[in-house]
Amino acid sequence: MAEYISGVVALSLIYVIATVGLAIFTGFTGLFSLGHAAFFAIGAYTAAILTYFYDVNFWLALMAGGAMSGLVGVIIGYPTLKAKLRSDYFAIATLGFGETVRVLLENLEITQGARGLPGIAVETTLSMVVGITVLVMWIARNFVCSRHGRAAIAVREDFVAAEMMGINLFRVRLRSLVFSAVCGGIAGGLFAHYVSFIQPSMFTSVLSTQLTASVVAGGMGSITGPIIAAIIFVALPEMLRVANIWRLVGYGLLLVLIMLFRPQGLYGYRELSFNSCRSLLNWLTLSAWRNGGKT
Amino acid sequence: MFIQTLVTGLAIGGIYALMAVGYSLVFSILNFSNFAYGSIIMLGAYMGYFAMTEIGMPIGVAIVLSIVGSAALCFLNEKLAYSTLRKRKASSLYFMISAMGTAIFLENLVYATIGSRFYAFPQVLTQLNLEFMDISIGVLDVFAILFSFLAILTLHYFLQTSKIGIAIRAASYDMQVCELNGVNITKLIGWVFILAGALAGISGMFLGMKYMVYPTMGWITNKAYIAAVIGGLGSLPGAVTGGLILGVLETFVSAYVSSVVRDAFSFTLLVVLLMVLPTGLFGKFLEEKV
Numbered sequence: 001m002a003e004y005i006s007g008v009v010a011l012s013l014i015y016v017i018a019t020v021g022l023a024i025f026t027g028f029t030g031l032f033s034l035g036h037a038a039f040f041a042i043g044a045y046t047a048a049i050l051t052y053f054y055d056v057n058f059w060l061a062l063m064a065g066g067a068m069s070g071l072v073g074v075i076i077g078y079p080t081l082k083a084k085l086r087s088d089y090f091a092i093a094t095l096g097f098g099e100t101v102r103v104l105l106e107n108l109e110i111t112q113g114a115r116g117l118p119g120i121a122v123e124t125t126l127s128m129v130v131g132i133t134v135l136v137m138w139i140a141r142n143f144v145c146s147r148h149g150r151a152a153i154a155v156r157e158d159f160v161a162a163e164m165m166g167i168n169l170f171r172v173r174l175r176s177l178v179f180s181a182v183c184g185g186i187a188g189g190l191f192a193h194y195v196s197f198i199q200p201s202m203f204t205s206v207l208s209t210q211l212t213a214s215v216v217a218g219g220m221g222s223i224t225g226p227i228i229a230a231i232i233f234v235a236l237p238e239m240l241r242v243a244n245i246w247r248l249v250g251y252g253l254l255l256v257l258i259m260l261f262r263p264q265g266l267y268g269y270r271e272l273s274f275n276s277c278r279s280l281l282n283w284l285t286l287s288a289w290r291n292g293g294k295t
Numbered sequence: 296m297f298i299q300t301l302v303t304g305l306a307i308g309g310i311y312a313l314m315a316v317g318y319s320l321v322f323s324i325l326n327f328s329n330f331a332y333g334s335i336i337m338l339g340a341y342m343g344y345f346a347m348t349e350i351g352m353p354i355g356v357a358i359v360l361s362i363v364g365s366a367a368l369c370f371l372n373e374k375l376a377y378s379t380l381r382k383r384k385a386s387s388l389y390f391m392i393s394a395m396g397t398a399i400f401l402e403n404l405v406y407a408t409i410g411s412r413f414y415a416f417p418q419v420l421t422q423l424n425l426e427f428m429d430i431s432i433g434v435l436d437v438f439a440i441l442f443s444f445l446a447i448l449t450l451h452y453f454l455q456t457s458k459i460g461i462a463i464r465a466a467s468y469d470m471q472v473c474e475l476n477g478v479n480i481t482k483l484i485g486w487v488f489i490l491a492g493a494l495a496g497i498s499g500m501f502l503g504m505k506y507m508v509y510p511t512m513g514w515i516t517n518k519a520y521i522a523a524v525i526g527g528l529g530s531l532p533g534a535v536t537g538g539l540i541l542g543v544l545e546t547f548v549s550a551y552v553s554s555v556v557r558d559a560f561s562f563t564l565l566v567v568l569l570m571v572l573p574t575g576l577f578g579k580f581l582e583e584k585v
Contacts, residue, residue, distance in 0.1 A: 252398070
């Protein structure tokens with residue numbers, strides 16, 4: 001039982017790492033990625049191939065996975081972000097990118113096609129995942145609070161004004177994309193060495209959607225919100241284990257409902273902190289008081 | 296071989312063009328990527344399939360049924376998932392997410408209720424071939440080409456001459472001025488979605504007949520989005536041209552190079568085009584309006 005719980009926690013945290021990355025990108029630049037599973041897959045395959053075929057040290061392989069994802073992030077981001085395109089173009093480009101990576105993985109020699117890579121050495125431990133999650137969260141927080149983060153927020157809010165202030169639009173967007181790609185790659189590497197089996201069908205658009213859904217439901221421009229959403233989205237259904245298909249039906253419905261009734265998400269543009277807990281408490285007592293007043 | 300490939304390419308291109316036009320139509324008015332479009336196409340194909348197999352309708356009636364059903368679904372989609380956002384004047388990002396949510400919802404609803412089985416359409420046209428010299432051309436391909444061009448021509452005629460069509464074209468330039476001139480925008484947008492839905496029904500039927508009917512078949516709209524970007528987002532002639540170009544090129548790549556690189560090819564084409572010609576062939580939207 002303890003093993004099962006630690007398994008759920010580890011998997012949730014691996015998704016949290018990828019979600020934090022996407023939260024930095026989508027939440028802080030306003031650009032929408034529909035192919036983020038590709039970065040996860042690239043990290044997973046790079047790290048797994050290195051340890052599987054070349055007996056590379058796990059940590060080196062993990063870093064190589066992150067670096068490879070970052071590199072691919074530059075390759076895909078350079079042409080699409082350079083031209084200052086509408087976010088729609090970018091979303092469609094990432095959509096195609098995600099599918100292309102999956103098709104490549106299914107057909108390359110080294111990835112063993114659709115069969116996947118079975119029997120990857122299990123290297124990831126729970127404490128390792130916890131450590132890396134904390135590290136990534138800390139870096140993400142510092143990133144957001146730094147000059148780069150402020151520049152990204154300025155770009156998201158009004159890129160014309162931001163550009164007037166001397167912010168290089170392209171560089172800010174590309175930097176966020178690469179950061180999120182590296183996060184995705186590391187999460188992928190951890191994932192591969194945790195479940196010890198990967199195949200291309202694990203990294204479909206469903207995974208991209210889950211990541212994006214977590215960011216949107218958790219709240220754009222927040223880091224803690226998406227983390228909570230990712231945990232809810234991954235851990236809860238895993239623990240309940242019922243209605244596996246209906247889970248995705250629920251995701252879809254939830255996304256639409258959030259857009260209609262609470263577009264800012266769980267923690268849009270705010271962070272979960274002791275202060276916000278207190279204000280939540282205040283709000284609860286206040287509404288209770290209001291309801292009391294009404295009746 | 297060459298002629299055969301060209302005909303197949305044109306048939307696929309015609310279906311891409313239909314989807315790209317439906318997608319561009321919504322984009323030109325509401326300025327967002329309607330990612331739910333693929334699932335409407337998928338449902339249209341299912342409706343056509345069940346009309347033919349369960350009720351035993353002839354193919355013509357099934358097509359009409361699929362068109363009407365998809366149009367109704369598309370209309371409902373707008374009413375339920377977008378109209379609230381529109382009234383709040385939300386940014387296009389919210390529309391996009393809502394559309395994506397709708398797509399996930401519908402796709403997985405089909406998974407959960409009908410199942411993930413692949414259904415093949417009853418073989419009405421698929422097996423027939425036109426033999427001509429030593430070239431053999433599928434009747435289905437010819438029908439797909441004819442039908443998609445007929446549909447696009449009808450839409451063109453409708454947009455050029457009818458009162459609603461003129462209002463749609465006006466709204467695609469400037470919605471506010473259009474509204475000031477007494478156009479009922481809510482009604483107009485309803486019409487846009489009905490038209491897009493009708494196109495979705497036709498393309499769903501042909502996609503289902505050409506390939507098969509299954510829950511994720513809507514993902515083929517990725518190609519329609521790429522086609523629309525090639526032609527220039529929001530431009531209807533662009534969508535038609537983009538669809539045909541993509542369909543023909545793709546078929547040639549899979550016939551002469553390898554069918555594996557086909558999808559990678561379309562994507563590379565998209566990225567290269569974005570670098571060289573960011574507006575697409577006939578695009579009018581480049582940068583986001585503030």
